[in-house]
Amino acid sequence: MRQYNQTLFSKDIEIAERFALSESVVLYSGECLDLLKTIPDESLQLVVTSPPYNIGKEYEKKLHLDVYIQQQAHVIAECVRALSPKGSICWQVGNYVDRGAIIPLDTVLYPIFSKHDLRMRNRIIWHFEHGLHCSRRYSGRYETIIWFTNSDEYVFNLDPVRIPQKYPGKKYFKGPKAGQYSCNPLGKNPGDLWVIPNVKNNHVEKTEHPCQFPVELIERLVLSLTNEEDWVLDPFLGTGTSIIAAIRHRRRGVGAEINPEYVKLAQQRIQHEIEGTLQTRPMDRPVYDPVEAGNSLNKSPWKNAEQNTLFEISHTYGNKTNR
Numbered sequence: 001m002r003q004y005n006q007t008l009f010s011k012d013i014e015i016a017e018r019f020a021l022s023e024s025v026v027l028y029s030g031e032c033l034d035l036l037k038t039i040p041d042e043s044l045q046l047v048v049t050s051p052p053y054n055i056g057k058e059y060e061k062k063l064h065l066d067v068y069i070q071q072q073a074h075v076i077a078e079c080v081r082a083l084s085p086k087g088s089i090c091w092q093v094g095n096y097v098d099r100g101a102i103i104p105l106d107t108v109l110y111p112i113f114s115k116h117d118l119r120m121r122n123r124i125i126w127h128f129e130h131g132l133h134c135s136r137r138y139s140g141r142y143e144t145i146i147w148f149t150n151s152d153e154y155v156f157n158l159d160p161v162r163i164p165q166k167y168p169g170k171k172y173f174k175g176p177k178a179g180q181y182s183c184n185p186l187g188k189n190p191g192d193l194w195v196i197p198n199v200k201n202n203h204v205e206k207t208e209h210p211c212q213f214p215v216e217l218i219e220r221l222v223l224s225l226t227n228e229e230d231w232v233l234d235p236f237l238g239t240g241t242s243i244i245a246a247i248r249h250r251r252r253g254v255g256a257e258i259n260p261e262y263v264k265l266a267q268q269r270i271q272h273e274i275e276g277t278l279q280t281r282p283m284d285r286p287v288y289d290p291v292e293a294g295n296s297l298n299k300s301p302w303k304n305a306e307q308n309t310l311f312e313i314s315h316t317y318g319n320k321t322n323r
Contacts, residue, residue, distance in 0.1 A: 001184060001323065007210055008186075013274055015027050015262050015267060015270055015271065017108075018038065019035060019038045019039055019254055021040070021043065023252070023254075024247070024252050024253075024254070025187050025243060025247060025252070025254075025255035025274070026245070026255070027240070027254075027255060027257075027267055027270065028235070028254070028255065028256040028257075029256075029257065029258075029260065029263045029264055030256060030258060031256065031258060032060075032075055032235035032236060033074060033075060033078060034256075035254070035256040036075070036076070036078035036081075036082060036235065036276075037234070038084045038152075038254075039233070039254070039261065040082070041081055041082060042082065042083065042084050042085060043078070043082055043084065043156055043231060044082045044083050044087055044223065044231045044232070044233045045084050045086070045088070045146065045225070045226045045227070045230035045231055045232065045251075046070050046087060046088050046089075046090070046112070046171055046221065046225050046226045046231075046232045046233070047079045047082075047083060047087070047088070047089045047090070047232075047233045047235070048089075048090040048092075048221050048222075048229065048233075048234055049090075049091060049092065049233075049236045049237075049242065050092040050093070050213050050230065050234050050236065050238070050243050051072065051075075051091070051093070051235070051236045052066070052236065052294060058313060063300045064256055065098070065103065065108070066279050069108060069109070069112070070097070070159075071150030072109060072112065073112045076089075076109075076112050076116070076222060077116070078114045078176060079233070079235065080150070081190065082233070083150050083153065084150065085150055085151050085153070086149075086150065086151065086154050086155050087150050087154070087155075087312055088121075088148065088149050088150070088154060088155070088221075088225040089118065089147070089148045089149075089150075090145050090146070090147050090148075090225070091106070091109060091113075091146050091148075091216075092126070092144070092145045092183065092213065093105035093109065093142060093143065093144055093146070094140070094143045094144070095140065096108075098226070099198050100136075104144065105144075106123065106212075109146070110146065111194050111292065112149045113146070117151065118148035118149065118150060119151070120146060120147065120148050120150065120151050121147045121148065121149055121154075122145075122146075122147045122192045123144060123145075123146055123147075123192065123214060124141060124145040124146075124147060124192045124193075124194060125142050125143075125144060125192060125193045125194070125196050126143045126144070126194050126196060127141060127142045127193060127196075127278065128141060128142070128195075128197055128198035128218060129141060129192065129195065129197070129201075129287075130198060131198065131199070145221075147221075149223075154225075155225055155226060155227060155230075156224060156225065157177065157223060157224050157225075158189060158194055158224065159223065159225045160223040161190055162184065162186045162188060162189065162190070163186070163187050163188060163190045164183055164188075165187055165188050166181045166188075167183070168181075168183050168185075169181070170183055171183050180247070184239045185261050190220070194217070194220070195287055196213065196214055196216055196217050196287075197215070197281065197287060207215055211237060212239055212241065213238075213241055214241070214280075215241050215245050215248075215280040215281070216281055216282070216283045218242050218244075218245035218246075218278070219245045219249065219283055220240055220283070221245075222245045222246055222251055223249055226246075226251050228249070228250040228251065229250065229251065229252060230251050230252065231252045231253075231254060232245075232246035232251050232252065232253050232254070233253075233254050233255065234253075234254075234255035235255070236255075236256070236257070237255030237256055237257040237266055238257060238262055238266070239262055239264070239265045239266050239269055240255065240266030240267070240269045240270045241269075242255055243255050243266070243276065244269060244280075245274045246269060247270070247273060247274065248259075248273060253270075257262070260291045262264035268285055292302045296316075
């Protein structure tokens with residue numbers, strides 16, 4: 001089991017049901033707008049969420065796109081009101097599906113954020129390899145995180161989220177620094193394309209929630225966009241992932257969830273995190289490579305299939321001799 005850093009809290013801390021600045025963890029069972037009304041102006045450092053996508057999943061009631069946008073606009077307006085001048089909003093979204101055509105939700109939500117004079121800093125693409133297999137279009141394997149700041153003076157801590165350099169031994173070959181290492185010894189900027197496994201059936205974090213995002217995805221945002229003891233809000237909390245990522249790194253977490261089953265799951269998972277017993281996928285673990293792992297299932301049983309040619313020349317799925 002993974003060993004966690006000591007959190008901000010003692011193991012007997014209570015998970016509050018109502019927001020107060022003196023609390024450390026707040027899990028609100030109900031509508032997020034009702035929760036937001038109790039949060040003072042400019043008190044949140046980070047708002048991070050993955051709202052319902054309005055695509056008719058089993059836990060959603062599909063709405064007309066215009067109605068959906070209006071509902072999102074009300075929530076966003078309240079989040080902006082409660083956001084610190086140096087704060088950030090990260091909205092993770094997928095696609096709206098209308099008669100087989102997809103509409104990227106980040107494109108239709110952007111004007112709402114822009115109306116509040118927020119500045120977009122990145123459009124982060126979260127790539128994963130597993131999901132629904134489509135037969136009449138390419139299977140969707142990414143979602144988008146749109147990151148906005150409240151001003152040009154915002155918190156951004158790059159060092160805690162650096163990733164390993166591809167060529168750490170690279171040196172300058174000319175100029176005044178010739179012979180010196182050219183890479184940052186702490187690692188490189190992770191960029192705006194994040195390859196992180198999504199939470200599917202065999203994922204250590206999997207619960208009954210059908211669209212759960214991984215803790216490590218939110219950890220990267222928490223570490224880079226907040227400081228210790230800052231408040232992190234998730235208005236659509238689900239099973240508590242955002243609060244877990246926040247308190248793991250000595251931040252304060254608050255979220256709202258309307259589904260009683262998910263509220264119960266969130267409470268259990270947050271409590272396990274406080275106690276240091278919650279199992280999650282570590283941030284620094286490489287993405288599983290079946291070839292490197294020697295998994296026999298990466299060998300195609302269809303020797304004469306045309307797709308074998310693609311596998312043989314693929315740098316990702318081919319044999320090591322083909323790399």
